[in-house]
Amino acid sequence: MSEADLPPPAARFTRMSAPERRAELVAAALACMARGGIQDFTVDRICAKAGVSRGLITHHFGSMNGLLAAVYGAMYSAATEAARAPAPGESRLSVLLDAFFAPAVFNRSALTVWLTLWGQIAVNAELRAAHRAHYARYLDDVALAINEVAAANGRVVDPEALARTTICLVDGLGIQHCVDPASMPARRAKAACRRLLVPQIGRF
Amino acid sequence: MSEADLPPPAARFTRMSAPERRAELVAAALACMARGGIQDFTVDRICAKAGVSRGLITHHFGSMNGLLAAVYGAMYSAATEAARAPAPGESRLSVLLDAFFAPAVFNRSALTVWLTLWGQIAVNAELRAAHRAHYARYLDDVALAINEVAAANGRVVDPEALARTTICLVDGLGIQHCVDPASMPARRAKAACRRLLVPQIGRF
DNA sequence: GGATCAACTATACGGTTGTTCAACAAAGAG
DNA sequence: CTCTTTGTTGAACAACCGTATAGTTGATCC
Numbered sequence: 001m002s003e004a005d006l007p008p009p010a011a012r013f014t015r016m017s018a019p020e021r022r023a024e025l026v027a028a029a030l031a032c033m034a035r036g037g038i039q040d041f042t043v044d045r046i047c048a049k050a051g052v053s054r055g056l057i058t059h060h061f062g063s064m065n066g067l068l069a070a071v072y073g074a075m076y077s078a079a080t081e082a083a084r085a086p087a088p089g090e091s092r093l094s095v096l097l098d099a100f101f102a103p104a105v106f107n108r109s110a111l112t113v114w115l116t117l118w119g120q121i122a123v124n125a126e127l128r129a130a131h132r133a134h135y136a137r138y139l140d141d142v143a144l145a146i147n148e149v150a151a152a153n154g155r156v157v158d159p160e161a162l163a164r165t166t167i168c169l170v171d172g173l174g175i176q177h178c179v180d181p182a183s184m185p186a187r188r189a190k191a192a193c194r195r196l197l198v199p200q201i202g203r204f
Numbered sequence: 205m206s207e208a209d210l211p212p213p214a215a216r217f218t219r220m221s222a223p224e225r226r227a228e229l230v231a232a233a234l235a236c237m238a239r240g241g242i243q244d245f246t247v248d249r250i251c252a253k254a255g256v257s258r259g260l261i262t263h264h265f266g267s268m269n270g271l272l273a274a275v276y277g278a279m280y281s282a283a284t285e286a287a288r289a290p291a292p293g294e295s296r297l298s299v300l301l302d303a304f305f306a307p308a309v310f311n312r313s314a315l316t317v318w319l320t321l322w323g324q325i326a327v328n329a330e331l332r333a334a335h336r337a338h339y340a341r342y343l344d345d346v347a348l349a350i351n352e353v354a355a356a357n358g359r360v361v362d363p364e365a366l367a368r369t370t371i372c373l374v375d376g377l378g379i380q381h382c383v384d385p386a387s388m389p390a391r392r393a394k395a396a397c398r399r400l401l402v403p404q405i406g407r408f
Numbered sequence: 409g410g411a412t413c414a415a416c417t418a419t420a421c422g423g424t425t426g427t428t429c430a431a432c433a434a435a436g437a438g
Numbered sequence: 439c440t441c442t443t444t445g446t447t448g449a450a451c452a453a454c455c456g457t458a459t460a461g462t463t464g465a466t467c468c
Contacts, residue, residue: 013446015434021445037327038242043426053447058427060445112326119323122316122382123241132384164380164388165373165396172376176368178326180336184368192369199403217416219464225415247456257417262457264415 013052022060025050026074029067034109037116041068069130072117076134079105091152091204093145097193100170101186111178114171139163146201153202162200169196217256226264229254230278233271238313241320245272273334276321280338283309295356295408297349301397304374305390315382318375343367350405357406366404373400 016024028050032040043064047054061067083099086092100106121131143163150157173189197204220228232254236244247268251258265271287303290296304310325335347367354361377393401408 012433015445018445035327037323039327042424044424054426054449055428055447056445064426115319115323115326118379118383119241119319122312122319123239123243128383135384161392161396165377165399168376168380168388168396169369169373169400170376171379172372172374173369175322175375176372179322179332180339184372188365192365192372195369195404196373196400200399216463219415222415246454248454258419258456259417259459260415268456 018060021052021056022070025052025057025060025067026070029071030074030113033071033113033116035112037112038119041116065124065126068120068124069127071113072121072127072130075110075113075117078110080138091145091149093142093149093197093204096142096145097190100193101190103186106174106177106186106189108178108181111174114174115178139167142166146197149197149204150201153204155201157200162197166193166197169193222264225256225260226274229256229261229264229271230274233275234278234317237275237317237320239316241316242324245320269328269330272324272328273331275317276325276331276334279314279317279321282314284342295349295353297346297353297401297408300346300349301394304397305394307390310378310381310390310393312382312385315378318378319382343371346370350401353401353408354405357408359405361404366401370397370400373397 025046029041029046032042032045032049036045041064043054043057046067047056050056057064057067061070079099082102082105083095086095104110117127121128139160143159146157146163146166147159150159170189170193173184173192176184177186177189229250233245233250236246236249236253240249245268247258247261250271251260254260261268261271265274283303286306286309287299290299308314321331325332343364347363350361350367350370351363354363374393374397377388377396380388381390381393
């Protein structure tokens with residue numbers, strides 16, 4: 001009976017493995033950032049969202065900068081994992097374009113996070129270095145896919161330069177969708193990319 | 205003699221007309237933002253940079269949000285004023301492209317400010333409304349210039365759609381230059397724009 | 409030369425920031 | 439069972455945030 005009279009167990013806190021908790025904190029940080037940009041990327045808001053005490057961010061990430069880097073990594077992973085394996089007869093470039101404008105990637109929340117991260121990259125040397133490393137692999141992937149199509153169509157192009165331009169266009173289309181979604185739906189954005197690429201490398 | 209013994213006049217402050225002071229505060233805010241993004245867009249830093257007391261921002265702009273709007277307006281003006289009148293026989297589109305990638309516009313400092321402003325636009329409804337209004341006129345200008353070339357070359361295109369895509373590409377190229385200037389110099393950026401446009405509307 | 413007005417300073421205010429730290433709780437090892 | 443480890447709390451900290459406000463300075467007008 002004495003046990004029954006005790007206040008509800010109400011586990012004062014739930015224990016998690018470090019990787020689980022980190023993932024949860026990153027998710028909470030993403031939610032905050034999607035809603036309010038860098039202004040909502042604060043210890044208080046993120047911990048409240050995650051339902052944990054304020055000390056945990058420092059414990060798991062060392063600092064807010066560490067969490068920011070983790071958030072960037074998570075966004076990058078989500079973007080690259082959106083690309084499935086190409087079906088037989090389907091070009092890898094086509095798959096990439098689908099991935100760029102998939103609903104899970106090309107939506108206002110996610111793009112607000114990207115815009116916020118870019119703003120930080122421009123100002124934070126550490127984050128910028130991490131970005132460049134990721135970007136190099138990203139560029140290679142796109143260049144390879146472009147080269148594949150160009151070769152199949154017997155076109156001669158500079159795959160890297162065209163890949164860089166394509167990525168810039170994708171980024172710019174994302175900004176536009178973020179600021180005014182109706183003016184740049186995913187369908188239109190993808191079509192714009194094709195209109196850039198097809199004259200250079202042929203149909204795909 | 206008593207006058208000579210006084211501490212140097214050292215005008216405790218210099219007086220300006222309201223528009224002059226506002227311009228100076230906007231310039232200081234731009235400098236801060238270019239260096240440290242939204243984190244350096246603070247009363248303390250801006251007023252220190254401008255060499256005035258902390259009260260002046262509220263006095264002249266009502267709030268930091270007011271100053272932010274003024275900064276946005278200043279950036280927009282600077283961008284549009286970079287376009288000179290077309291020389292005889294020169295297309296307006298060519299002039300626009302020159303303006304987009306002029307050194308005063310296409311440089312890391314200015315683009316850091318833009319990136320920061322976009323991050324705020326994505327999150328600040330007031331600023332977003334102002335941006336859309338500006339953007340509409342901007343879009344019209346580009347569409348008109350595109351249509352001019354297309355008509356001269358006997359091409360049929362959707363000028364507005366192509367203008368929107370072009371602007372997105374310009375923005376994306378700007379991000380890239382901001383994050384890694386060497387990888388996207390103005391020359392290359394301009395060439396990328398032409399590579400998008402020429403297949404659609406012909407040479408200009 | 410005194411009144412008026414706007415530009416400006418300087419301080420104070422409550423609230424929020426990121427980080428530190430000692431104490432605590434739960435799980436696993438021996 | 440005890441000991442160790444580690445995820446977690448919660449409070450404390452100094453620093454900084456934006457805004458409000460009372461008072462000072464300098465130019466302008468009559």
